Every structure is written in C-alpha cells, then in structure tokens.
Amino acid sequence: MKSKLLVAAPLALLLAACGSISNAPTPSPLPVVENKAGLSQAWHTSVGGETNFRFLPAQAGDRLVVAGAPDRLTALSLASGASQWQIELDKPIAGGVGAGEGLIAVGTLKGEVFTYSYDGKALWHAQLSSEIVSPPAIADGIVLVRTVDGKISGLSAVDGALKWQFQRQMPALILRNYAPMTLRGGIALAGLAGGRMVALGAQDGRVLWDSPVAMPKGATELERIADVVSSPEVNGNMVCAAAYQGRVSCFNVLNGSPVWSREVSSYAGVAGNSRVLAVTDADGNVLGYDRNSGRSLWKQDKLVARSVGTPTMLGDYVAVADYEGYVHLLKSDDGSLVGQLATDGTRIAAEPVVFDNKLIVQSQSGDVFALTVK
Structure with a gap:
C-alpha cells in the first residue's frame, strides 16, 4: 500500500490540477476590473528561489515567518516587510512553516521537524515517518504535524517527544494534501482522503467526531477520489469543508452533526464569514452560499480555468489568486x-x-x- 500511495498521489494531483494534458481548457481572459475596493500593495520582498510547493507564511508576534525554496526560513517585519533574520536549513523544506505560543516549526522532505524561537534561536528537532506535507499547527503545548503517509502526529512543544498519533487507512489513489489543520478551542480539525473530516483532541489525539464531507462514488479509483484537500473553515459553531468530486458540507464543530451540504467539486477550498461561505470549484468558478442554510447566492464565472486557488476573507471581500499571479477581490x-x-x-x-x-x-x-484595501 505504501509504494502505491507514493506513486499515485502525485499523479492524482496532476490530474486534479490540470484535468487532461491534451484537453486542458483555455483560461478565461483576464477580466477588466475597476479597483473600487482600493486594493494596493503595502510592501513586497523576496525570500527564496522558485518552488512548486504551496508554502504558507505564519505570524509570529509582529513578524511574518516565511519558508523559501529550497531551504531558507526568513522572518519579516509584518509592518514593513524588512528582513529580521534568516536561517538556512541543511535539508530542503517541505510543508511550510507554522508558528504559535512562542514557537516556530518547519518540516522537511525527510520527515524532520525543526523548531525555533521567535527570534530565530534553534530549539529541538524530531524525526517522523515520512515527508511533512502541510504547515505544523501549534496549540496548548502540542505541535501537530501531518505527513504524506496519512498520519497526524502530536509532539510536545517542549522537546518534540511524540505524544500521540492518528492514522486512517488510505484509499488506493489520493490527491496530495497540503492543507493545514484548523485549530479551535483545543480541537484539531483535518480533512482526510476519502472525503472525511475528523476532529481530534489536540492534547491527546482522541477522535471527537469523524463525519463524511462527501462519499466516494464511481466505477474506477480515479472516479472515486473524493479527498478533502483544503483547511476546514470555522465560524462560530459551524465548520465547513469541500471535497474534490464531491460536496461542500458544514457541520456543528462540537459534535460533527451535519448542518447542510451542496454538490460541488473543489480542490481549492472554502472561506467565509458569519453570512457567506465562498467556494472555488474545480473549474475556477467562485461560488457564494448562505452560511446558515447553504442556499446559493451568487456565481462568479469570469475566472474559469485560471487555476484560481483557495478563497480568503479580507474584511467584507473574498480574495482569490490565479496562475498568473493576479489577486482578485469579490464583494462577498x-x-x-x-x-x-x-x-x-x-x-x-x-x-x-x-x-x-x-x-x-x-x-x-x-x-x-502584503496587500491592503482602503
């Protein structure tokens, strides 16, 4: 199973991201947009060379900590973008960087986790079973780390000792999952292969609930891919997530009971506020749903086939970015x-x-x- 997983995952990612090499749709032309929101650049800097990884920056106090290819970790002033310190690891970085509770954690391709203080002092490192695939998450004295073999591990924030480990049997064919976990009130929420979302106790790894976002369906392994590959999104007592070739579904964050679901395929994910949940579907449409009922509110189709990524809420706006590096703002x-x-x-x-x-x-x-709106 292990060798099959490691071969299948990159293939599935390619198929999900590009459809068919010979039948890839032509990207929509760049829409002409009047900048009514006053979107502007506050600062810009470079932190490393070209990478195919999806590195997410993390906030460490008044600093922004950024993983740059292939092996650099850089702290920037969040206010100005000025470099505060830079560390060069002796291993290629994978998964990105996480920060919290005075600790910075970053993973490598070889399954190592390195940690630093907010001022860049090296602390401890730990060895896990395989490549780190998403940013470590830190809460309540625990560093949660996700590896490519499907495991979620809870490490002591003090010394890196393994406290607990969670694992589910993986389907034969999966999407490569870069998605970070979402932490809320001592609960770690994670989207899984096979279309499920799980809530774990951050302290002990105990399964609090395990609910289906989407059910795999189809005659072939490729048709049955229904993985949740983006961060669960929490607002109030509701958590929502989307699955590829499946649905967007919302649950009660405390017990996992379903609230609503809608048929939509997404490998990018969701974002929302108390009123609206935005979803980027597999074609590049951005969809808006009523947060409480799941009723369809709007559809933005001018970004189709532009490899539009996961939406993010910026005040009352939905922000998405595309394959040409354009950032687009939508009214929520x-x-x-x-x-x-x-x-x-x-x-x-x-x-x-x-x-x-x-x-x-x-x-x-x-x-x-760093971008801002007026």
Missing part, C-alpha cells in the same frame, strides 16, 4: 469583481492569508506581497 454579498492587482507574474499556489488586516500572498517564485 454578490460576488462582483471590485479589485485586482498584479504581483510578479508567477502562480500564487498557496491560499492568501490575512494578518493584521494585510492580505499576504507568496508566489511560486519566492516573492511575498
């Missing part, structure tokens, strides 16, 4: 395009993140941009 109430900004011309593969009212995007060329 009707989906209209109200802002657009070019970055460096390379793909924004990882989802934008918001820290201190700044939208942070990291391109695959290793450039980092």
